Amino acid sequence: MSRSLSAAIKKKIALRAKYRCEYCLLPEHLSFYAFHIEHIRSIKHGGTNELSNLAYCCPDCNYFKGTDIATFLDNDTLVRFFNPRRDDWNSHFMLEESAIHGITDIGIATVRIFKFNDVERLIFRQQLAELGFYP
Template identity: 40%
Template sequence: MGLTKKTKGLVALRANYCCEYCRSQEQFSPSQFSVDHIIPSSKLGGDDLDNLCYACQACNNFKYVDTSTTDPITGQNFTLFNPRQHHWEEHFLWNEDTTELIGITPIGRATIVKLKLNRQGVVNLRKALKSLGLYP
């Protein structure tokens, strides 16, 4: 059936119109935004608000239907960052100039690699917005 407009609006508002993965702001992003099923429908994830997050289309595409991936340091499989269960600050830090994310846990590192959270376009956007005083 699909998500209602009201549900989509609630998810966007809860996220303050920012991607819950890369932290891009919808108003400045060249990418469309959508509601992501944290646990995909194909893996029996539901449409309840606890399974939905706001994501830029790039993060949503890189995540696809995956819920876990390999941590580049340990080589072990870890779940991806879940905005409804994990606290962002416990898994990620900004680098010194707040343009790149650093994973401080296996979940954070795995998510950065899988979703390409430091892809060049996002880093460039962060730099430009920071120079204008609009980021972070």
């Protein structure tokens, strides 16, 4: 299967996401970098290039997620990551000032692995919030 996506498909995904990262909600126009089309379930784990498996993603979220699909919250509990095609963001996360907190196991796992609250990301979101640009 080809991994490349047409410009039309990329545009459709960006429009669907309203040009925001579907994980951390960062608006693309305020980022220093172009956003990525991310495979929710990576190709190596059987994912496809179908629209239902693609998300609009900032470079930080995409980098930290990589090809992972889940993580262990403790020694025995494997928890999948937030899926923007299936899950409601507000059901799994809450914003407290500019910090993103997981309120379910899925949210907690996603916050941890995607490093939503690394200091640089937190400071940037706080600055955007103060200017009225986040969320």
